Amino acid sequence: MWPADKRAAVAFTFDFDAEEVWIGMDEANATRPGVLSQGAYGAKVGLPLVLELLARHELTATFFVPGRVAERYPERVAEILAAGHEIGLHGYTHRGPGRLAGVTEEVSELDRSLAVLRALGANPVGFRSPSWDFGEQTLALLAERGIVYSSNMMDDIRPYVHQPSGIVELPVQWILDDAPHFMFDNASWEKTIRSPREVGEIWEAELRGIHALGGLGVLTTHPQFIGRPGRLPLLERTIELVLALEGVWVATAGEIARHVRARAEAGPAPTAQAEAEPAPTAQAEAEPAPGKSAGAEP
Numbered sequence: 148m149w150p151a152d153k154r155a156a157v158a159f160t161f162d163f164d165a166e167e168v169w170i171g172m173d174e175a176n177a178t179r180p181g182v183l184s185q186g187a188y189g190a191k192v193g194l195p196l197v198l199e200l201l202a203r204h205e206l207t208a209t210f211f212v213p214g215r216v217a218e219r220y221p222e223r224v225a226e227i228l229a230a231g232h233e234i235g236l237h238g239y240t241h242r243g244p245g246r247l248a249g250v251t252e253e254v255s256e257l258d259r260s261l262a263v264l265r266a267l268g269a270n271p272v273g274f275r276s277p278s279w280d281f282g283e284q285t286l287a288l289l290a291e292r293g294i295v296y297s298s299n300m301m302d303d304i305r306p307y308v309h310q311p312s313g314i315v316e317l318p319v320q321w322i323l324d325d326a327p328h329f330m331f332d333n334a335s336w337e338k339t340i341r342s343p344r345e346v347g348e349i350w351e352a353e354l355r356g357i358h359a360l361g362g363l364g365v366l367t368t369h370p371q372f373i374g375r376p377g378r379l380p381l382l383e384r385t386i387e388l389v390l391a392l393e394g395v396w397v398a399t400a401g402e403i404a405r406h407v408r409a410r411a412e413a414g415p416a417p418t419a420q421a422e423a424e425p426a427p428t429a430q431a432e433a434e435p436a437p438g439k440s441a442g443a444e445p
């Protein structure tokens with residue numbers, strides 16, 4: 148599954164949603180500057196602080212950016228690229244397929260977001276749907292456009308390859324997201340704000356668990372939430388925790404997806420036992436090298 152000296156992988160990903168997450172929830176928010184300022188914080192303050200933190204740890208990450216956010220903040224896109232990070236697709240507006248008027252609008256969202264990001268010098272190979280919402284035809288649309296990976300599904304702890312599209316999936320989960328823990332619902336006031344310590348415990352347990360099982364941890368955070376002064380130390384502690392894990396491969400989502408695709412194209416890897424023993428026992432032939440490739444191959 149992983150490069151030879153690695154036993155698990157972690158990707159740090161950031162969804163740079165800015166105002167679009169609130170507009171995506173309710174078009175009427177587009178005329179509410181107070182509501183939108185929660186997202187503007189991500190562009191004005193949160194993102195520069197996140198970039199500074201990543202630079203300090205010499206870490207490259209993946210930023211999923213809606214097309215409209217890139218149009219509004221082209222200088223921020225330039226800063227992300229200049230720092231060597233990856234940029235992926237995250238809709239044009241921040242609306243998933245379930246909120247769009249069918250395939251025609253989904254195609255238009257995809258193509259507009261691709262055009263905007265390419266014009267700003269990015270070459271997106273990955274797609275994260277707004278709110279991880281997905282349509283039945285989404286994978287085929289991505290494959291038609293040469294997209295390499297999706298980071299949307301919650302059905303595994305290891306990457307896999309969707310068939311027949313050949314799109315690599317880098318699975319996610321709300322557990323390793325900051326929004327469910329930190330996004331305040333100012334419409335209902337029903338969702339409380341959790342403490343960084345509590346969220347740190349949730350993330351640490353999940354990341355350690357995934358590492359122990361040889362999987363992929365995809366941390367999904369948002370500059371408007373994780374970029375608050377009280378939460379940046381949580382991101383830093385999480386980076387330090389991950390970097391200290393034994394044999395962990397920390398890479399961008401794109402690097403991990405390309406590795407997975409190359410392995411899938413190379414075909415099933417020879418088992419460790421077959422490599423070590425020219426004349427395998429009957430038992431070894433019957434059982435595919437436990438723990439080495441189980442469950443990970445497409």
Ligand SMILES: [Zn+2]
Pocket residue numbers: 162164168237241277278
């Ligand atoms: Zn988003």
